[in-house]
Amino acid sequence: MKTVRTLSVLGISLLLALVMVLGGCGGGDRDSGSGGKLTVGSKNFTENILLAHMMAILIEENTDIQVERKVNLGGSNVAWQALLNNDIQLYLDYTGTIVANYYQEETGTAEETLARAKELVQQDNLKFLEPWGFNNTYTLAVTQELAEQYGLETYSDLAKVSDRLVIGSEFEFLDRPDGLPGLKEVYGMAFKDERGMDHGLRYTSIAEGKVDVIDAFATDGMLVVHNLKILQDDKEFFPPYHGAPVVRQDALDKYPEIEGLLNELAGKIDDVMMQELNAKVDAEGLKEDDVAREFLLGLGLIGN
Numbered sequence: 001m002k003t004v005r006t007l008s009v010l011g012i013s014l015l016l017a018l019v020m021v022l023g024g025c026g027g028g029d030r031d032s033g034s035g036g037k038l039t040v041g042s043k044n045f046t047e048n049i050l051l052a053h054m055m056a057i058l059i060e061e062n063t064d065i066q067v068e069r070k071v072n073l074g075g076s077n078v079a080w081q082a083l084l085n086n087d088i089q090l091y092l093d094y095t096g097t098i099v100a101n102y103y104q105e106e107t108g109t110a111e112e113t114l115a116r117a118k119e120l121v122q123q124d125n126l127k128f129l130e131p132w133g134f135n136n137t138y139t140l141a142v143t144q145e146l147a148e149q150y151g152l153e154t155y156s157d158l159a160k161v162s163d164r165l166v167i168g169s170e171f172e173f174l175d176r177p178d179g180l181p182g183l184k185e186v187y188g189m190a191f192k193d194e195r196g197m198d199h200g201l202r203y204t205s206i207a208e209g210k211v212d213v214i215d216a217f218a219t220d221g222m223l224v225v226h227n228l229k230i231l232q233d234d235k236e237f238f239p240p241y242h243g244a245p246v247v248r249q250d251a252l253d254k255y256p257e258i259e260g261l262l263n264e265l266a267g268k269i270d271d272v273m274m275q276e277l278n279a280k281v282d283a284e285g286l287k288e289d290d291v292a293r294e295f296l297l298g299l300g301l302i303g304n
Contacts, residue, residue, distance in 0.1 A: 038251060038258070041088030042071040043079045045199040046281045046288065047136065047219060047243075047274065051092045054292035055245060058261055061302040065255055071288075075172040076101060084124060089251040090258075094136055096239035098128065098246070100178040107178075107239030110135070114242060125249045129259060130266035131242040134274040136219045138179070138238045140231045146212055147229040154234040158213065159187040168211030171196035178239060179215070186237045200282070217241075219271055221279025264301055 038059065042052035049071045056067045070088055073079050076097055082088045098117040099107050105120070107113045118128045142152055150161050158165075173179040174196050183189050195211060202214040203222045216223055216230070223230065245262045252259055269277075280291045296302045 036254060037066045037068065038090065038255065039068040039070055039088045041069075041073050041079055041082055041091040043076060043091070044072050044074050045217075046221075046278050047217065048079075048092060050277060050281060050288040050292055051132075051243070053289040054265070054296060055090065055092065055262060057289070057293055057296055058264070058301060059258055061296075062261055063255070063257055065258070075170070076176075077172065083126070083246065083248065086248065090245050090247040090262075092132075092243050093128075093246045094241035094243050095128075095131070096137065096178060096241040100239055101176055104177065110240040110242060113240050121246060122249075127247050127249055127252055127259075129245045129247065130263045131244040132265045133242075133267045133269045134219050134271050135240055135242050136217045136271075136274070137241045138173070139216050139218050139233065140213055141206075141216045141223060141228040142213050142231065143206060144227060144229050147231075152229065152231060154232045155183070155187050155189075155237070156234050158231055159189045162189040162191050162213075165191055165212040166193040166195060166210075167191045167213040167215070168195045168197055168202050168205045169215040170199055170202070173215045183237060186235055219274035219278060221275050221277070221282050224275060225279060225283045265299075268299065 040052050040056045040059075042048040052069060052071050056069050059065055060067050070082070073082055073088075076093070079088075079091055080093070080102055083091060095110070095113045095117045096107055098120060099105050099113055103120045105116065108116070114131065121128050140155060140158065142158075146152065146165075150157070152158055152161075167180070169180060174194060175181065180189075180194065191213070195205075197205060202211070202216070203226055205211045206214050206228070207226055214228075216228070218230070244266075247258070247262075277291055277295060280286045281288050293302070297304065
C-alpha cells in the first residue's frame with residue numbers, strides 16, 4: 001500500500017507539472033490567462049487625458065488585453081520620449097506637433113501634414129493611425145474687453161500692441177518652433193512679458209487680469225466658458241493639428257486588433273464635439289474617464 005500511495009502522489013505531481021508546462025506554452029506573454037498588456041499614456045492637459053482614457057476603455061471592453069494608464073505624464077516631448085522608450089505603447093498626438101516639433105520639418109495643408117506625419121514616424125518604428133476628426137490647432141485668445149479696447153481681430157492687430165501686453169502660455173509654447181518663437185518671427189510680436197504656466201492656469205490668469213493674452217487649443221472647452229475672443233491667424237502660421245493615436249509598431253504586431261478598434265473613432269469627433277467633451281471636465285467637474293465612457297456608450301462602441 002505504501003508503494004501504491006507513493007506512486008499515486010508521484011503521478012499526480014507529474015500531471016500537475018505537465019499542466020503547468022502546457023499552460024505556460026500556450027500563454028506566451030499573457031498574464032493569468034489575459035491577452036497581454038498595453039500601457040496607454042497622455043500629455044498633461046484635459047483633452048489628451050480624456051482621449052487616453054477613451055483609447056484604454058475601447059481596448060479593455062473589446063479585447064482581453066490588460067491596459068495600464070499613465071496619464072498626465074507632462075508636455076509633448078515627455079510623452080513622445082516615453083513612447084520611444086517603450087514606457088508607454090500608445091497615446092494620442094497631433095499632426096503638426098509630430099512634423100514641426102519632433103522632426104523639425106515644414107508643415108503644409110492638412111492632407112500634406114497628415115501624410116508627412118505618417119511617413120516620419122515610421123523611421124522610429126511607430127504608426128500614426130487615422131485622425132479622429134478634430135483639429136486642435138494652437139490659437140491666441142484675449143478677453144472681449146481687451147479686443148474692443150485695441151480693436152483686435154487678427155494676430156497682426158495683436159502684434160501692433162504686443163509691447164503693451166503680457167502673454168501667459170504653456171511652458172513648452174515659449175520654446176517650440178511652432179510656438180511663440182515662430183510667432184515672433186512671422187508677426188514681429190514683442191510682448192511686455194512672457195509667463196510660462198500650466199495648461200489650466202492660463203484661463204484663471206486671464207480671468208483675473210494677471211495676463212492679457214493666452215495661447216490656447218482650438219478645442220478647449222474653457223474658451224467658451226470664459227467667453228474669450230479667438231484671434232484670426234491671418235498669416236496662417238499655425239499648422240494643422242489633427243489628433244490620432246500614435247502606436248509602437250511592435251505593439252501592433254503583437255495586438256493587431258487594436259488598430260481597427262482605434263480607427264473606429266476616425267472622423268467621429270469634430271471641433272465642437274471636442275470642445276463639449278473638454279468642457280464636461282473643465283467646467284462641469286466630471287472625471288475624464290467617466291466622460292470618455294459615456295461618449296463611447298453613446299456611439300455603441302462599448303456595451304453597458
